[in-house]
Amino acid sequence: MLNKPIYFDHAATTPLDKKVLEKMLPYFTENFGNANSQHVFGRNAVKGVDEARDSIAKIIGAKPGEIYFTSGGTEADNWALRGVAHAFKDKGRKIIISPIEHAAMISTAKALEKEGFIIEYMKVDGEGFVDLDHLKSIVDDDTILVACMMANNEVGTIEPIKEIAKIAHEKGALAFSDAVQAAGVLKIDVKDLGVDLMSMSSHKIYGPKGVGLLYIKTGVRIESIITGGHQERTKRGGTTNVPGVIGFAEAFRIADENLEENAKYVSSLRDRFIKRVLAEVPFVKLNGPVDGAKRLPANADFSFKYIEGESILFSLDLAGIAVSSGSACSSGSLEPSHVLLALGLPDELAHGSIRFSFGKHNTVEEVDYCVEEIKTAVDRLRKMSPLFKAEGEINYV
Numbered sequence: 001m002l003n004k005p006i007y008f009d010h011a012a013t014t015p016l017d018k019k020v021l022e023k024m025l026p027y028f029t030e031n032f033g034n035a036n037s038q039h040v041f042g043r044n045a046v047k048g049v050d051e052a053r054d055s056i057a058k059i060i061g062a063k064p065g066e067i068y069f070t071s072g073g074t075e076a077d078n079w080a081l082r083g084v085a086h087a088f089k090d091k092g093r094k095i096i097i098s099p100i101e102h103a104a105m106i107s108t109a110k111a112l113e114k115e116g117f118i119i120e121y122m123k124v125d126g127e128g129f130v131d132l133d134h135l136k137s138i139v140d141d142d143t144i145l146v147a148c149m150m151a152n153n154e155v156g157t158i159e160p161i162k163e164i165a166k167i168a169h170e171k172g173a174l175a176f177s178d179a180v181q182a183a184g185v186l187k188i189d190v191k192d193l194g195v196d197l198m199s200m201s202s203h204k205i206y207g208p209k210g211v212g213l214l215y216i217k218t219g220v221r222i223e224s225i226i227t228g229g230h231q232e233r234t235k236r237g238g239t240t241n242v243p244g245v246i247g248f249a250e251a252f253r254i255a256d257e258n259l260e261e262n263a264k265y266v267s268s269l270r271d272r273f274i275k276r277v278l279a280e281v282p283f284v285k286l287n288g289p290v291d292g293a294k295r296l297p298a299n300a301d302f303s304f305k306y307i308e309g310e311s312i313l314f315s316l317d318l319a320g321i322a323v324s325s326g327s328a329c330s331s332g333s334l335e336p337s338h339v340l341l342a343l344g345l346p347d348e349l350a351h352g353s354i355r356f357s358f359g360k361h362n363t364v365e366e367v368d369y370c371v372e373e374i375k376t377a378v379d380r381l382r383k384m385s386p387l388f389k390a391e392g393e394i395n396y397v
């Protein structure tokens with residue numbers, strides 16, 4: 001047992017970077033002003049928020065006026081989907097999304113379905129990649145929005161967003177991408193990608209929780225979902241989370257500055273981990289892309305045959321290792337992962353999956369310790385599994 005717990009759940013959230021905290025602190029105390037106030041306190045807050053907006057816009061190739069701060073990725077996803085649906089309901093009723101979207105998207109799409117919108121799902125292959133030919137065949141003149149995440153939070157698949165946006169535009173539909181897992185990890189240029197809307201969140205990139213953004217390309221029509229004061233050019237009411245926004249921008253700046261270096265380091269941990277698990281643990285399946293360059297550098301997702309994901313999670317937790325079964329948002333429910341089902345995994349394997357997501361503070365020693373603990377846990381759990389006794393043990397070496 002190591003002397004401090006190991007954190008391999010960075011796709012769920014990340015620790016706040018100390019440099020980010022330092023940058024935020026004055027905005028809780030001296031610069032506490034409401035960014036909407038017409039006095040020196042307000043002006044100080046606005047100055048910070050403006051700088052944050054400029055900095056983020058520059059990194060993603062947007063104009064500052066195209067950045068709208070929100071309470072996080074979930075709100076930005078909700079806004080994109082609901083806001084576009086409601087603004088364009090007279091033009092068309094169809095919305096196409098990928099079947100492996102985050103719960104923030106899937107639940108919102110289901111709610112819109114109840115309002116009378118038609119939701120269609122793109123097909124994905126066994127590694128989670130969108131089938132572009134299938135997408136082409138379902139986008140039509142009734143389609144108002146095509147939405148696909150830039151990178152999947154569970155299996156790490158990096159999607160061909162540029163091609164997806166092009167297909168949407170050919171039929172006059174808008175293109176939205178949830179870039180929560182991709183931002184700060186992959187280089188993003190909204191103009192090059194051609195997306196009309198894009199969401200991001202701060203707490204997945206060593207920034208504070210409760211702040212995110214929606215990029216809305218100039219001229220794109222969208223209805224507000226949070227109405228109130230004149231904040232965010234009257235499109236999103238509510239007093240601006242000034243320290244949050246400042247921290248978000250600083251976290252994104254640091255992530256962008258160290259993008260290649262971080263990706264290289266984190267993917268070296270991931271590759272070592274994947275290689276060892278595949279070689280040393282029997283009856284295990286790597287979910288998502290086999291090609292490391294096509295999956296998020298931090299992500300490794302495995303299904304352990306004959307064992308419930310939850311039981312491995314609990315064993316690893318006892319050994320001081322924090323991971324998640326499926327995605328953090330669906331764990332706790334005993335439903336199999338909707339992502340793994342969409343990838344065509346049988347129920348049983350979709351139940352037995354564990355996501356390991358590495359971060360910049362993790363070490364090789366932690367990775368190696370984790371592999372040993374997995375071997376111990378898997379071996380013990382399989383010995384207790386009736387299913388394993390029935391069929392697995394025969395081939396077990």
Ligand SMILES: *Cc1c(COP(=O)(O)O)cnc(C)c1O
Binds near residue numbers: 104
């Ligand atoms: C975490 C996550 C979200 C939700 O963002 P919050 O800021 O936690 O609301 C949305 N989409 C993806 C892909 C995520 O990983």
